[in-house]
Amino acid sequence: MDDEPVCRELVRAYLEPNHRVIEAAGADDARSALATEPVDVVLLDIGLEGANGIDVCREIKSKAAGFLPVLLVTGRGDRESRTAGLEAGADDFLCKPVDRRELELRVAMFLRIREQERLVRRQVEELQRLDALKDDLVSFIVHDLRNPLASILAFLAILQEELADPVQREDVASALHSAGRLREMLEDMLKVRQLEEGGMAVELRPRSIAAAIRDAMASVAGAARERRQELRLEVERDVELPLDHKLVVRAIENLLLGAIRCSPPGEAVAIRLGPADGGAAVEVSDRGEAIPDGLIPGIFDKFGSLDARRRVVRRGQGMGLYLVRLVAAAHRGCVSAHDRAGGGTTLRLVLGG
Template identity: 40%
Template structure:
């Protein structure tokens, strides 16, 4: 290495030119701050627009559901097929309404504006009700649904938020399980924690993608599907519900193929 005075001066001048001066650093800092403010404004405008769209979509959906109920009430006993079709249309409308509500729930949870109401909840009833909302989907897809409850059956949680989270996990499991497969819901409640697991028989999730799917509108690459499969807002809501209960959500491989999604909540239990 050349250590002559000339070489040292040359190295110093080269380094000085590469290191930004104080005024340049301040300029860059101001630019970054302005860009962050602009991005926050864009994000806020997007959230406001989405909320307005949800409210605008709910009104005609309510009207559609009301009309379907009127038609259903006026049908005679001979119109059994029409009755079944209308009942299916009502179930689809319910799922659309739930999806719209999820958009608002996610936003309010992210902003800390959705209160969490903890009450003693019968876990067996909660899981059963969540399964009942998706029995029709499972039957059409020819997927078996089973449940298993272990430990305490009463936990202090927000029933509506937790039940909606279980429904989202079940919907995700049914979407990725092929005909002839099975989906298992396991609730395990101990002294201070509640674990709810939903196991599917889908293609599984790569290790490097197992956290991204809980992000807002996360995309996953699946080997036997399109380039990207959207998991959307449903799993994002599950993560937020877990966090507002002092818990977390995770996914692991299921023995024999598929994935196991676990919702862990800090939940005081009762006998």
């Protein structure tokens, strides 16, 4: 883009053997070309007649879909012009008279960058498509498994009542427990999807945190009894906060189930409730294997590293810890993991902080 025909002809002669060159004598011609032609690199004279090259550069960069490199061509080598060009978004500069070899190298470099940007954009779009497909598949699986699983649980419960043989009753009880865990995992997956998409209405009402903890403890009491573990609750001070009671109970259940599975049989699981920065903190502590510091940041992620998942696979159940993180965020809180004095791990859920 240059208002001097000689300069345009010279640039065309340099580039045309290897590239398609579109000429524009002014800003209006440039706008028309950019709107109708696939342009990969813009060569823009900073001193256009009747237009400010810096302003035209700023306009081009603001309207470009993706990365469109702009090389400002100027006969002025002063720092002020270069600074103004950079502030307008220019990617590089060429000084008149334009050197043929330098022009070819600069254009080739920006064409490579432009192609890499396109490749990355296509890869991102493909990953987004696959991620959406994965979410749809998960939703389909969860919905289609819930009904048959409910029938299995109901049948096992009836069978357990009717069996007289203690060994058979114990086998059915084990099957009930496994099916119950599967149901919990499916419910977690469904809640995660709904919270991520904003499809779950979070009903906030003033509720006692201690009451939510006790409801969660009652729900996991059977799992604790199986491992001869005591659930010990210490309430420093109960706090009433706007809560979605069911969601908070589910989050605390997930923390408790992880602690139960990680603690050795016979070891108590400690639960502590106290105030925290205008909200409340629920701490669940176990005596299991400590989580290496380098893995702690990833245990609450939806897709943590493989190493993190291998080392702490027993601590979370499916998307359990990720659900805890989403529930915390829905209540203006956070969740974190810390080493416990004397061995083990403390998971800290802050609500309303």
